[in-house]
Amino acid sequence: MGGMKLSPLPIMVSLLIPALVAVGDTPPIDFARQIQPILAEKCILCHGPDERTREADLRLDLRNAAIADRGDATAILPGNPNASELVRRIESHDPDVRMPPTDADNALTGEERKLLRRWIKEGAHYKKHWAFIAPQRPDVPQGLNPIDYFVAQRLQTEGLNPSPLAERPELLRRLTLDLTGLPPSVDEIDAFLADSSADAYHKQVERLLASEHYGERWARWWMDAARYADSDGYEKDLPREQWPWRDWVISAFNRDLPYDQFITEQLAGDLLPAATQDQQVATGFLRNGMVNEEGAILAEEFRVEGLIDRMDCLGKAVLGLTLACTQCHQRLRSNLPCL
Numbered sequence: 001m002g003g004m005k006l007s008p009l010p011i012m013v014s015l016l017i018p019a020l021v022a023v024g025d026t027p028p029i030d031f032a033r034q035i036q037p038i039l040a041e042k043c044i045l046c047h048g049p050d051e052r053t054r055e056a057d058l059r060l061d062l063r064n065a066a067i068a069d070r071g072d073a074t075a076i077l078p079g080n081p082n083a084s085e086l087v088r089r090i091e092s093h094d095p096d097v098r099m100p101p102t103d104a105d106n107a108l109t110g111e112e113r114k115l116l117r118r119w120i121k122e123g124a125h126y127k128k129h130w131a132f133i134a135p136q137r138p139d140v141p142q143g144l145n146p147i148d149y150f151v152a153q154r155l156q157t158e159g160l161n162p163s164p165l166a167e168r169p170e171l172l173r174r175l176t177l178d179l180t181g182l183p184p185s186v187d188e189i190d191a192f193l194a195d196s197s198a199d200a201y202h203k204q205v206e207r208l209l210a211s212e213h214y215g216e217r218w219a220r221w222w223m224d225a226a227r228y229a230d231s232d233g234y235e236k237d238l239p240r241e242q243w244p245w246r247d248w249v250i251s252a253f254n255r256d257l258p259y260d261q262f263i264t265e266q267l268a269g270d271l272l273p274a275a276t277q278d279q280q281v282a283t284g285f286l287r288n289g290m291v292n293e294e295g296a297i298l299a300e301e302f303r304v305e306g307l308i309d310r311m312d313c314l315g316k317a318v319l320g321l322t323l324a325c326t327q328c329h330q331r332l333r334s335n336l337p338c339l
Contacts, residue, residue: 029119031127038112042100060086063126081120090116168193172204179208181217215254222249225317226266226288227309233290240291245284252282263318286310 029035039060046055058075059065066076066086073085081087089099090113100106108116119125127133140146155162166174172192176184184192192204208214228246231237252262265272267286269279289309292302315323 029115029122029125031119031125032130034115035119036127038108038116042106042108042112046100063124067124076120076124078124079121081117084120087117087120171201175201175204176208179205179217180211180213182213212250212254215250215252219246219249219253222253222317225313226285227313228288229290232293234292235294238293242284242288244281245287248278248281248284251278267314288313 043060045053047058047060048054049059049061058070060075067074067078070085075084075086077084086099089097090108092098095102100108140149152162169189169192172184172189176182176188192200195203197203223246226249228242230242231239265279265282267283269275269282272279289306291306311323
């Protein structure tokens with residue numbers, strides 16, 4: 001962020017036009033956007049990873065299975081839709097052959113059939129979900145601000161004109177609200193207006209990143225994920241002193257604590273060699289769950305409820321697909337590349 005320089009967006013749009021895709025060009029099929037949703041909605045229930053619902057021993061969620069020679073017919077023959085059993089089935093007018101079955105109430109539209117045919121003609125390429133693909137840094141014309149470049153591309157695609165450049169007070173207000181959640185003071189605006197140096201904006205970025213309010217602004221997202229609260233929840237909802245952990249999180253953001261250390265100290269700070277008080281306070285993450293103080297409760301029941309809550313919190317906040325999603329989605333448990 002600190003190294004960015006502002007570019008005059010209106011001028012830049014005209015410079016970018018040659019780099020954009022011509023209006024008349026037809027881009028290749030995008031599996032993730034155009035084909036995967038069709039397969040997921042119309043095909044995978046009967047031709048997917050779940051053996052209990054799979055029909056004809058055919059899987060369309062894995063490319064190797066979909067293009068395998070099945071003897072009598074090949075479901076997908078890359079490059080040859082006319083020889084692909086899938087195309088024959090989805091285009092058939094015979095109710096005993098047509099797919100999806102007429103009684104399934106999820107018939108393909110004409111446009112969807114055309115997309116599937118075209119996809120197979122182009123090679124029937126599968127693609128992993130974007131979250132499982134290592135990001136590649138795209139090329140940006142030298143001298144252009146990367147963010148401005150991509151914004152300009154999208155504006156051009158949508159047929160929109162860029163907004164005029166923000167005035168300096170407005171620019172500082174946006175930056176300050178984004179990094180600290182607070183508006184700039186009059187003195188801060190005056191200082192920015194009086195600074196005519198080339199790196200005036202960069203200096204404001206560095207100043208705000210060094211502000212204690214930066215941690216207060218950005219720690220809130222982690223506190224939400226960790227289910228932070230100043231009271232116990234349940235029936236009595238009694239207050240509790242959980243603020244030392246909150247202050248530790250704010251401090252961690254302000255210190256730019258590395259993520260691996262940030263997580264390790266919250267999960268096992270007290271188990272680290274020669275653990276400091278700060279590292280022990282960090283484990284307050286594990287005490288953010290609700291506590292039931294009602295007189296008639298079964299203590300063991302709510303102890304177990306608390307353990308389940310912390311595992312659920314850890315799954316949603318850190319582990320993602322590994323734990324949180326796979327509770328309900330069997331396809332993810334199979335570690336499938338496309339769904």
